[in-house]
Amino acid sequence: MEIHGIFLLCHLFLALGVGVDGFPMNDLITKLPGQPDVNFRQFAGYIDVDDGVAGLSFFYYFVEAENDTMNRPLTVWLTGGQGCSSVGDAFSSVGPFITTKNARGLDRNLFSWNKVSNLLFIDNPIGAGWSYSNTSSDYIHGDDSTKKRLVTFMQKWYETYPSLKSRDLYLAGSSYAGHYVPNLANALLDANKQSKELKFNLKGIALGNPMLRRKLDLLARYDFFHTLGLVDSGTYGEAKKDCNTIDENNYFSKFEANWTYTCDLFMNYTPFMFHNDAFDSYYENSKLFDAIRDPCDGNLKDLILGKELTKVSQGVDMCTFLRPNFYFNLPEVQKAFHGNRTNSHIHGWVVKI
Template sequence: MEFGGVIFISFLFFQLGVDSNAFPMNDLISKLPGQPDINFRQFAGYIDVDENVVGRSLFYYFVEAEKDPLTQPLTVWLTGGPGCSSVGDAFGSVGPFIVTKDAHGLQTNLFSWNKVSNLLFIDSPIGSGWSYSNTSSDYNNGDDITNKILLTFMQKWYEKYPVFKWKDLYLAGSSFAGHFIPNLANALLDDNKQSKQSKFNLKGLIVPIVSTEVDMCHPLRVQFYFNLPEVQKAFHGNQTNLSYSWKGCFTANFKYNEADKDLDMLPALKNLLQQSVPITIFSGDQDGIIPIEGTLQHLQKLAEELTIKLTKEETWSFRTKEGGLKYEFGDLLKFLTVKGGNHHVTSSRPSQAFYIFSTFTINWMH
């Protein structure tokens, strides 16, 4: 890590009156193997998600925003599958680094979302990445238990990082995260109503929609990098010496409720819109898993149920060229197609995905 970067961040804490010791310094990553110099900090570690059960933990990777992290929002990133590693996905989509071709180092991601937000990647459900449990039945997952554990994780993560507790919060992800994100958003809002102590300042969602199971396995070079002993040590990962190697998606023990994979998520999205939570949805126009026409029809159905009209339908521009189509339903719901994008837009069209996030999500909601 650049020495100047540490000075800058320490000075920022001093100016804002924030005690840098409020951060869990045991989770601070000094430097990842093969990492370029940076001027922001990274943290990684485990959050225990059950006070009554020893050895039930989710692994996380937190990246500060490149500039003024304490004035920027926090974005939680969840990857689908279900059963894929969000932390691993960070190194092939929206995180600050991409694994190099020789799989032994990292290069800067020019389109990292931490240019405009702090980023929190969570390996969920249990069995994804380095998240684990000592209870074998915990590897049998479903929407309800996954959501309950994620809510507990968020409560405990804020205890560890209290300076972000009242920051603007966004939830984002890919593929089957179209289940995780709306469910978590509703759980956070419900918790706000029930708890006087903690308030989740949810500002918006950026999600895929009613997705089915899909293989989201990352390139082999990411898998190779995450299995290097020096990488695991730098990440503070695999501290329990799991019996299986790190994989981008799934483990031998992992199972997910088949019925939950086919659940209609429109009711969850409807509930969020009724509570004035803005939602941005984007989809690659070459997505062979979830065709955009089907997504548009679902959103039209959702808008009809809420008596929301299609207020705008137009192309959006990216670097003087057509980026895709944009549909706006009232003031809270946007759907954008991404020209040339496949199912995983953040990997296939990273610059366009970053543009959508920064322009049509962060800026739109401000």
């Protein structure tokens, strides 16, 4: 009778689209196009974060740890931008795969964080990746609305994955996640004080190349350029003194800073002249992420034509960040991910270049 009962229960779970571990089997990814065989599962889908008719939904990608899944912590990864896809960024940063040279398949990421943790990538805010709303005003957002929506997402995601509720939780990210992650961490701790049931077992945060305050970030960046000898000490000293007159509270990239002429020249142009005699905006932007190595020498058009992007500089694959933009726009990839359920033509993928 006990065996018979377990048999019926399993079938009931399957009929409801729920696995025996409580995971939603409708979100299970059978296999991504061009993916090598692996011993862990992947899930992707939508979490509706409103109870009304707005249709506000976050897209997520969940990857189990390579081993001892049920005892590993959960790490949430949020990419900055603002507006870059965290799911897309997974395939050029801490996720289990990176794209092949022609961006039509996948290789294992030797440095994936799922070697030690379960991973959750969230397309955030609304409008990033496949996250969307049926209400146009939802696309106008700031740090406060983004934080509140992420808290709701986490609450509802745990309802979908109940066996992960008690796990140690870590929040991590890059770029504008310097705002997303601390804001979310504080909000989750506040939610713990107000809730008698669900408690977020938050253990820590990690930020990589974060945007914190615009003034401090820029000054630190050019401190680095100076240590590389890209700016002479005299120019550096004068400009650094001049730039220190800027309002320290001006840290949003969309706000115009009141640079003086000397500071503007120093901040925006001078260091890149040491890399490239002919000013080039693509070359300049690439140097924001790697001041030493030469950038990828290909583009999306090359991938469309079937070419491979193979630029390696000082042992580093410099095209890693570009190729997911192509891979995620392949129809078979979107189908495998259960993504773009609105069949929208405006959901391009923005990953750091």
